[in-house]
Amino acid sequence: ICCVCGEWSSKETFQWEFYVDKNMTAIFIHLEKELKYEDLLNMVSEDFLEDITLSYGIYLELKSTVEDVFPISIENTRQLRSFIGKISVFEGVCRLCIKVC
Numbered sequence: 696i697c698c699v700c701g702e703w704s705s706k707e708t709f710q711w712e713f714y715v716d717k718n719m720t721a722i723f724i725h726l727e728k729e730l731k732y733e734d735l736l737n738m739v740s741e742d743f744l745e746d747i748t749l750s751y752g753i754y755l756e757l758k759s760t761v762e763d764v765f766p767i768s769i770e771n772t773r774q775l776r777s778f779i780g781k782i783s784v785f786e787g788v789c790r791l792c793i794k795v796c
Contacts, residue, residue, distance in 0.1 A: 696723065696724050696725070696726055696782065696788075696789055696790070696791050697721055697722075697723055697788050697789070697790050697791070698721060698722045698723070698724060698739055698742075698743075698790075698791045698793050699713075699715050699716075699719075699721045699790055699791075699792060699793060700715070700716040700719035700721075700743065700747075700793045700794070700795055701713050701714050701715040701716045701719075701792060701793070701794070702714050702716070702794060703750065703766045703792070703794075711752070711765060711766050713752060713766070713790075713792050716795070719743070719795070722739070722742045722743070724738065724739065724742075724791075726779050726782070728776075728779060730775065730779070731772045731775070732769070732770070732771050732772040732774070732775045733772075735749070735769075735775060736749070739791075739793060743793065743795065745795045745796070746795070746796040747793050747794060747795055747796060748768070748770075748793075748794045748796060749768070749769040749770075749775075749791060749792070749793060749794075750766045750767060750768045750769060750791075750792045750794070751766070751767055751769070751778060751789070751790065751791055751792055752766055752767070752790070752792065753767065766792065769791075778791075
């Protein structure tokens with residue numbers, strides 16, 4: 696997983712876009728299936744040296760069938776496991792969006 700810092704923004708067309716903070720670096724992490732939400736927060740916060748929130752965007756093929764798709768927050772272990780399940784069938788590098796608090 697590629698972790699990048701930035702901010703979600705909605706355009707006039709109600710489409711969401713993640714704008715990467717070019718002043719921050721990106722990190723790659725490996726997500727174990729049994730990883731807990733708190734452990735992921737600690738791991739990424741430690742790497743970025745900041746307090747953070749986590750989210751991701753929906754895949755392009757699903758996005759074309761669903762109007763007004765909002766960013767999806769990861770706020771607990773159940774939501775993290777759902778994200779891990781989605782990326783396990785996704786080909787390529789998936790991006791975990793980090794917002795510095």
